[in-house]
Amino acid sequence: MPLAPRLEQTPSSRPRLPRARRFAALGAVSALVTLVAILFSPAIASADAPFRLPGQITDTVGVLDADQQSDVQAAIDQLYDEHKVRLWVVYVPDFNGLGAGPWADQTAQASSLGDRDALLAVATVDREYALIAPDGLSEITSDEAESIRVDAVEPALREEDWAGGAIAAAGGLGDAMSPGQGMSVRTLLIGGGVVVVGAGGVVLYSRKKKHDRTRAGIEAARSISPEDTAALTALPLPTLDERAKEVLVETDDALRTSQEELDLARGEFGEQATASFTAAFDTARATLAAAFTVRQRLDDAIPETPQQQREMLIDIITSCGRADRELNERVQEFDGLRDLLINAPDRLDALTRDMVALTVRIPDSTQTLATLQTEFPAAALASVAHNVTMAEERLAFAERAVADGRDAIALPPGKQGPAVSAIRGAEGALEQARTLLDAVDHAAEDIRHAIATLPAAITDVEAGIAAAAQFTEQGGDRLASARAAAEA
Known part of the structure; x- marks a missing residue:
């Protein structure tokens, strides 16, 4: 979602944060145009109201892995070491209906942030963020603030580089505060998506690193059973999208191969012996056609919400996965027939x-x-x-x-x-x-065993009949019928 900056005075009732530069999300129509791709978080069960931050990195969504947290912390530490500015970063699913600016203001106040504290708040589901900085950072001009927002933070979020957005904020603030340099984030956007900010040369996650992470995510996704919808739901949208594309190609290839195998099986073993194979093939073909229809809906000009995208992609993966499994089972049966024939x-x-x-x-x-x-x-x-x-x-x-x-x-x-x-x-x-x-x-042995155990069985039945007599009225017709059968 596009995020438009506002520079406003903070109410005097907030002495710890007397003035803030805020980068808040505004506009609903343009949101779907420019930042729809920043969503990758799984569906979140609940919203987060403003709260006191427990540390400088708070991730209630789970969008950062251990390495990413370490890199964000390094950027935060460098900003403090060089400029004595503390950057607080928080990731939540949404802003609890408050909007980015008010949520960030209330969280900053609840966290007692001071004149050398900045806050980056990112809502991964709401598609909003806010970056606020106090009067202590008055050396950052409006143009520099706009450049941090447009040229550093938003590109990272648009690339779903949540860690990169935080590192861009830290580097942009530090770069703008460096004496004699001014804000140079624009000039530091290097081809391929690598952004270098700060005197120490903090390198943001490049497109290549993001691509590598995406590839690693897809590799992990391949090990997930197509029927494990819980695990699939936890995957980022880009990973789901790539995996769904792979599954479509895999199923199409499986159908082509299975068609050849089925034709051979019919000619060799007849229609009756291959009936189950034929049924699985027809089901898989219909499933693939339906999956391609869903894919076309995802790729057309009518946008779906992230949740709708997730559900549609999971439907493609699960339905094609089941069809492919059925085909594999039938092919294995066919291979068994061929092995039997060979031997x-x-x-x-x-x-x-x-x-x-x-x-x-x-x-x-x-x-x-x-x-x-x-x-x-x-x-x-x-x-x-x-x-x-x-x-x-x-x-x-x-x-x-x-x-x-x-x-x-x-x-x-x-x-x-x-x-x-x-x-x-x-x-x-x-x-x-x-x-x-x-x-x-074994008949003689079985009969003698039955004779030996018959008295105990008779005693057990008699005890059951006696017990049933006590509950004849409550048991009704079914109990009476069972008792009569036992007596007979």
């Missing part, structure tokens, strides 16, 4: 060995079942009475499937897809046959 001869040989081993068990299981019938009543054997017959049926199916699989792998490459379904069918049938025969072999 089909060995798999078929192993299935044949398993089939022989289970076939050998049939006579023994038949004899075991006959023995069980002499020991236990038919009701006790009802769950396994037909297991041997069903196992023989499964073995016959597996034998046919193995034969079909061998026929399929004898076909030319690209036509061998039916071998996959044949192998999987044989594997399923053999597993079922194995389970059926195992149940017969």
